[in-house]
Amino acid sequence: MRRDLYEADHEAFGAAVRAFLDREVVGHLDEWDAAGIVPRELFTTAGKAGFLGMAIPEEYGGGGVDDFRFNAVLGEELVRAGAGAAGLGVTLHNDIALPYFLRYATEEQSRRWLPGIAGGELVTAIAMTEPGIGSDLASMSTTAVRDGEHYVVNGAKTFITNGINADLVITAVKTDPSQRHAGMSLLVLERGMPGFERGRNLDKLGQHAQDTAELSFADVRVPVANLLGEEGQGFRQLVANLPQERLSIALSAVASAAVGLEQTLEYVKARRAFGQPIGSFQNSRFVLAEIATEVDIAQAYVDRCIRALNTGELSAEDAAKAKWWCTELQGRALDRCLQLHGGYGYMTEYPIARAYADARVTRIYGGTTEIMKELVGRSLGL
Template identity: 70%
Template sequence: MRSNLFEVEHEDFRAAFRAFVSAEIAPNANAWEQAGIVPRELFTAAGEAGVIAMEVPEEYGGGGAPDFRFSAVVAEEIGALGISGAGLGLATHTDICLPYLTALGTPEQKKRWLPALASGESIAAIAMTEPGTGSDLAGIATTARREGDSYVVDGAKTFISNGINADVVITVVRTDRESRHGGLSLLVLGRGMAGLTRGRNLDKLGQHAQDTAELAFDGVRVPRENLLGEEGGAFRALVANLPQERLSIAVLALGAARTALAQTLEYVKGRKAFGQPIGSFQNTRFVLAEIATEVAVAGSHVERCVQAHCAGELSAEEAAQVKWWCTELQGRVIDRCLQLHGGYGYMREYPIARAWADARITRIYGGTTEIMKEVVGRGLGL
């Protein structure tokens, strides 16, 4: 079915992003997977190509286009092109981190941080998860106590995307021990601050090119002017921004599922068993017919959710629904497609193998499937 979601400018942007991937990511993807990190130059190249920071106002060096459909194009292409390891750093920088700065930053803060982030000279990360706290954001234990004109931060974070490369780290801290939700604030920490240390680049099952690190804070002194938004306002800000993050994950997951289907269709038409293409077997036809139908139905719903988000109408519950549904679909589709590849599907030289490993995390990050169902259930009044 023909999509009505994207307009000419979005398709032009898609072409530009594909050209960027072809020139900058595709030739290097395997090397970056082995290295476990992308070079910082990838971000500056993305800035020069104009494929990051589309929502940042032009006065701060961005694209001046606060239209989520540009972000949806990037997420879709990251999933479709099989570059989730290398591409997710860019998506984290643009879709997850920058909205906090554009929405909550003062004019002085925007002038200080946004130009370098828009150009890719600086790289952003957001630090929420802690060794003892995952989806329960209200359980965050990293503290920030006031001392004169500064906050002193102590604690630890883990599983931080862009954690090694990041220059600007939006950090969720506890500024009030008495209030579970209202005691959280956002502080922007920077590379080089005394007491801020980075642990190892974590060895993950998939998405190897995405640097993911542990961060430790030992008496880090942060200027009061690095408070983002109001003190005690972090939980509201997180709740407001998480739907976009979850929708982006859903779009990426759907793109990956579509690509797995396309790759598998091509494979089963050429691979022979018992003297005939395995695509001619009834089981193969039925499996792929089921996958094609599920992907098509999910695509229609994702498109509606993107439209709702652009109109400011996507609820937290709806974002949770589309996130858990599409990521579970991604895992299910890629697993069935790998099965149709037989033994070759288990070989990392085949794209389906890497897609299978990369897909497993999408049901965890951004809120696990179980937490998403909890959000939906509470929305039902249960």
């Protein structure tokens, strides 16, 4: 089905992204996978090319274009290039962390941080999850106690994307530990603050090129000037930004399923068994027909969500639907595509193997499938 989401500017942007990825990224993917991290230079190079902070106003060094379709193009092209894991840090920087700065930063904070975010000199992350808690954010134990013009932060976070590379970490803390949701605030912790330590770069099942780290805070003195938004409003801020985060995950998931389908179609046409291409068997045709149909239907819904986000109409429930359905589709489709590759599908030299391993976590991060269904269920008055 022909998509009508993108206009000429988006198509030109996509062509520029493809050229950038071919030149700067694709040849390094094996190296970065082995290292478990992408170099910091990837962010500055992407910034110079205009692929960071597209929504940041021009006065702060950004693109000045608040159109999520550009983010979608970048996310899809990363997946098509096989660089979804390597580019996850860039996607998080643009799609997930940046909106907090754009919505809640003061003028002084904007002058201090936005130019570096746009240029890639300041890599961002967001730290919510803690050891022992995942979805139950209100139970977090990281505290920030006011002491004059500073907060004293103690606690720990885990599973933090960009955890090693990040310079600015939007950190969810309890400024009032006696409260649950009402006691949460967002502080920006900066690289080099005494007591702010990074633990190991976590060894994961997939997404190997993406640095995912543990962070610890021991009496970290954070200036009150680094409070993002108002004290006690952290949970509301997180809730307000989660729909875009979940849509970002959903669109990459659909792109991953679509690329897996393309790769499998190519494989089953070339691979022969019993004297004929394995794609000619009825089972192969039926499996691929089902995947193609589901991808087209999911893509149509995601495109509609992107339009709704651009007009400020994307609800938390609709984003939750997109997130859980598309990531489940991603896992289901890639599993079936790998099966059609036979034993070769289990070999990491084949892209389908990496895509399969990388996909598993998408049903967990950004809100598990179960939590997404809970949000949808509550919206039905249940």
